[in-house]
Amino acid sequence: MDQQPPKWVFQFLEKTCSSKYLDELQGDLLELYYRDLGKVGPKRAAHNFMQRALLSPRLYRLPDFFHSQSLTMHRSYFKVAFRHANKHRSATFIHFFGLMLGLAAAFYIGLFIKNELSFDQMHEKRDNLYRVLRMNPETGVRNQGTSSRHGAALKEQNPFITMCRYGNDPVKIGDIDPVLVDEFYWSDSTFFEMFTFSFVHGDPFTCLDQVNSLVITKSLSMQLFGTDNSLGKSIKVKVYDGNQEYLMKVTGIVEDPSKYTHIQFQALGSMANAEDLYASLVPSWGFSWVRTYIHVPDNRIREIESGMPDLIEKYFGDDPPNGFGMDFQAFNDVYLHSQDIPRNTLRGNIKNLKIFAAIGVLILLVSIMNYVNLSTARAVTRSKEVGIRKVLGSKKMAIIWQFIIESVLFTLVGGAAAIALLWFALPKLNLLFDLDLSFQVFNVFEWVGVVITTIILGIIAGFLPSLVMAKLPTLSNNKPSIQFKPGKWSFTRKFFVGVQYLVTLVLLVATLVIFKQYQYLKNFDLGFDSSQLLHLAVDDRVVQHRLDLLKERMSKVPGVTGVSVTGEDLPSALNNTWGLFWQGLDPETPMAIDIVSVDENYFDLLGIEFLEGNNFIQNYEIDSARTVILNEKAKEVIGWESLAGKQIEIGNRQRTVAGVVQNHHNTTLHSQIVPIAYFIFPPGFRVSADNLLIRIETQNLSSILTQLEDVWKEFSTDPFEHNFVDEAFAAAYNSERRFSSLVSTFTIIAIAISMIGLFGLINFIIQLKLKEIGIRRILGANQMHLLGLLGKDFFIVFAVSALFALPIAYYFMGSWLDNYAYRIQMNGLMIFWAVFVCLSISLLVILFHLQRTARINPTEVINRE
Amino acid sequence: MKGTHLGEFEELILLTVGILKGDAYGITVMDEIEKHTDRRVSISTIHSTLNRLEKKGFIESYVGGASPTRGGRSKRLYRINASGQQALEKVRVQREKLWSLLPKNSL
Numbered sequence: 001m002d003q004q005p006p007k008w009v010f011q012f013l014e015k016t017c018s019s020k021y022l023d024e025l026q027g028d029l030l031e032l033y034y035r036d037l038g039k040v041g042p043k044r045a046a047h048n049f050m051q052r053a054l055l056s057p058r059l060y061r062l063p064d065f066f067h068s069q070s071l072t073m074h075r076s077y078f079k080v081a082f083r084h085a086n087k088h089r090s091a092t093f094i095h096f097f098g099l100m101l102g103l104a105a106a107f108y109i110g111l112f113i114k115n116e117l118s119f120d121q122m123h124e125k126r127d128n129l130y131r132v133l134r135m136n137p138e139t140g141v142r143n144q145g146t147s148s149r150h151g152a153a154l155k156e157q158n159p160f161i162t163m164c165r166y167g168n169d170p171v172k173i174g175d176i177d178p179v180l181v182d183e184f185y186w187s188d189s190t191f192f193e194m195f196t197f198s199f200v201h202g203d204p205f206t207c208l209d210q211v212n213s214l215v216i217t218k219s220l221s222m223q224l225f226g227t228d229n230s231l232g233k234s235i236k237v238k239v240y241d242g243n244q245e246y247l248m249k250v251t252g253i254v255e256d257p258s259k260y261t262h263i264q265f266q267a268l269g270s271m272a273n274a275e276d277l278y279a280s281l282v283p284s285w286g287f288s289w290v291r292t293y294i295h296v297p298d299n300r301i302r303e304i305e306s307g308m309p310d311l312i313e314k315y316f317g318d319d320p321p322n323g324f325g326m327d328f329q330a331f332n333d334v335y336l337h338s339q340d341i342p343r344n345t346l347r348g349n350i351k352n353l354k355i356f357a358a359i360g361v362l363i364l365l366v367s368i369m370n371y372v373n374l375s376t377a378r379a380v381t382r383s384k385e386v387g388i389r390k391v392l393g394s395k396k397m398a399i400i401w402q403f404i405i406e407s408v409l410f411t412l413v414g415g416a417a418a419i420a421l422l423w424f425a426l427p428k429l430n431l432l433f434d435l436d437l438s439f440q441v442f443n444v445f446e447w448v449g450v451v452i453t454t455i456i457l458g459i460i461a462g463f464l465p466s467l468v469m470a471k472l473p474t475l476s477n478n479k480p481s482i483q484f485k486p487g488k489w490s491f492t493r494k495f496f497v498g499v500q501y502l503v504t505l506v507l508l509v510a511t512l513v514i515f516k517q518y519q520y521l522k523n524f525d526l527g528f529d530s531s532q533l534l535h536l537a538v539d540d541r542v543v544q545h546r547l548d549l550l551k552e553r554m555s556k557v558p559g560v561t562g563v564s565v566t567g568e569d570l571p572s573a574l575n576n577t578w579g580l581f582w583q584g585l586d587p588e589t590p591m592a593i594d595i596v597s598v599d600e601n602y603f604d605l606l607g608i609e610f611l612e613g614n615n616f617i618q619n620y621e622i623d624s625a626r627t628v629i630l631n632e633k634a635k636e637v638i639g640w641e642s643l644a645g646k647q648i649e650i651g652n653r654q655r656t657v658a659g660v661v662q663n664h665h666n667t668t669l670h671s672q673i674v675p676i677a678y679f680i681f682p683p684g685f686r687v688s689a690d691n692l693l694i695r696i697e698t699q700n701l702s703s704i705l706t707q708l709e710d711v712w713k714e715f716s717t718d719p720f721e722h723n724f725v726d727e728a729f730a731a732a733y734n735s736e737r738r739f740s741s742l743v744s745t746f747t748i749i750a751i752a753i754s755m756i757g758l759f760g761l762i763n764f765i766i767q768l769k770l771k772e773i774g775i776r777r778i779l780g781a782n783q784m785h786l787l788g789l790l791g792k793d794f795f796i797v798f799a800v801s802a803l804f805a806l807p808i809a810y811y812f813m814g815s816w817l818d819n820y821a822y823r824i825q826m827n828g829l830m831i832f833w834a835v836f837v838c839l840s841i842s843l844l845v846i847l848f849h850l851q852r853t854a855r856i857n858p859t860e861v862i863n864r865e
Numbered sequence: 866m867k868g869t870h871l872g873e874f875e876e877l878i879l880l881t882v883g884i885l886k887g888d889a890y891g892i893t894v895m896d897e898i899e900k901h902t903d904r905r906v907s908i909s910t911i912h913s914t915l916n917r918l919e920k921k922g923f924i925e926s927y928v929g930g931a932s933p934t935r936g937g938r939s940k941r942l943y944r945i946n947a948s949g950q951q952a953l954e955k956v957r958v959q960r961e962k963l964w965s966l967l968p969k970n971s972l
Binding site for chain 2 (some may be wrong): 021023024025026027028029030031032034052055056058060061
């Protein structure tokens, strides 16, 4: 017997087998071991021994520890909890539904936030990437557009960085049937070094090195060539702005950019072409046509920032242009922190995100408080159980744990139900809010986090009720002692109801303010008549030269009441800014003015009135942009009493002011009205008219459109793409609309949860006061008296929470409204509505219960013991 | 308790305990099962089945027979009792009845 199996196996057996069966097990295993020893050798025998031992634990012979009283007791906890839930089914349902709703809402908000935060995350170098913004150091105004020289100078000054510029230029690609590609950019060859896109074909690092290189997305490749492998094929690329054509070679095909990045493109052309195309403009510091990004290794961004004065000195000497400066925005901030940047089209907004996070937390708070309130209220129905447990020797701690575990279980089931609910509701919610959320944004760790958070919430929610339960008296004669009233309308309970009211009121006010603001923006008087106004973009240079003829032909279509041409869409981006100077202006502080190309019909067509002076004299060939019409704002800036007939300098040329028109909104209401100069430009300039505005009658819309399209087809091979100006303005407020509908949905959920809580609580209080109500009714109390009896406390709590809620709401919504150039004033009416809605729902809930109580015969309840 | 139904494997073990007559403990039962039915069953499975049969009241156990090959640890020996015999008898009668009802040549 010198061979011995490993010692630890015996320890393992001692741990996992009760002493009653230990001899049998160890003995049998040893006997088998010695038998194996003779047959298969010591190694194999030891192996078999261990295997048998490790597989030996069986439920029936686990040591006493596992069979202790506590385990039996825990099992009984679940059993009793389940029976109790089952017995009070409707109360359990209310309890559960409120919790599930709250968790679902919070989870959805979590998904939304995670989704917003994951924007741009696919770019591997994002932590070291910066977007170069043109910034006026005095005013702090930032612009995304930079000149080619900004990036070049930065690279020259700081050789350790990688720099990439790309500039938009709509092109038509194709030999026979060209495709209009709006999202075409001329780009530096470093593009794919900086940004992460997955290549289908081609080499990311060299694809844009050569002149006439073209990188396209997979879907564009399919569209142009019918295959995703168009590598090496040549195709004609026709540029609008330069009226030039290149034969370019496809050197790369990439997967379409994800929706979740702000770097979007359909095709990229090599920067060498743009340098050829815009040879005269590219060297200018003032030609802000590219976006510039830099990759800065090792956190050396401070070095670049502190090197700015040197850079300015190097390129401008002692006389730098006014307002010259650069800002380096961290790539990770681009999506959420760009609201101040003009023409920012990203809809991420850190403020809105914070509001959402706050709403999520508030909803969780409301549902947890709800849970606590209802649980403690239901304590009375568990008092017998707790009493008996105590009689049987349960410790206080054990009872606390019992209810905490119960609460955790309840919360976990609620969480699972919430996720199941969202699983089904997600596609519909996405449609409703115009979002694209999915569960996939969470990785395994985050799911574990969700579970842990739920458990913690369960512990928090269960803590207070469990303390109340543990304080329940030991059962003496099967009847709770008189002093103990677990259902009493305690301070804690009032406090919780108060907080729920507070949250509800704040959210209601927020919903109303956001909705009103959206309505306000949508129905704002833009200063011109936007109804029945059709917009048509003319991108083709050739057609632009024949614009007058096209206008003429279109105005003859029956049902068309007016046609005008303009250089800007409505709402406009106001892309062209020139210097403004007038007699008396300090030459050190030049002003800027936005340039819009129009024709003599423009003001008449839009219904814009002249404040002074006259319209243009017809025929631009005589006029050739010598005369200008200014808007009211420009007059305000110049500050002269009268402008008509006076000379001012715009774009370094003297111009005669023909007239001044009243202010109107060319841009969306996110920005203020700016000074604008209207010119008539002949075709062929960058600022020349390239849009048609057509006013049509309401009748026979489709026939008018068909006829307009027929005219269009005579001039252009481009598709007849039109839109209505009023719709375009409304669409510009889509993100407000979405935000408003999101906030209102969650407010409704918060109200629902609060009211579910109120419903359960009032039900419970009525049960407690059933006898009192019965006696009062016999003594002649009517419904109003009873309403007073039940409602009085609620209304006091409501009044107190309203007192707190309204200033809070006023403060937060006031600061939210500050984001808008044009905003509503908060007024008493909104607050009145919030209070009214909240109060009337509460009243309804109470009345509903009273109605039910009224049906009970008082004699029945009075006798009840 | 799980009732007194006798499962197929339980029936085999119960029979084996009967066959071994006083020398039935984990290993002998396991060997016997393997010998007659070609079933390789782990020792712990045998143990838990024996335990189950005991709880159902078909067998009785007593401790004894320690030996050096067991490291001085005693065996738990099993013995079939009256209700165990009855249960086996009952199963057998049921089987025979069913066999007799089986039409000839139907298999």
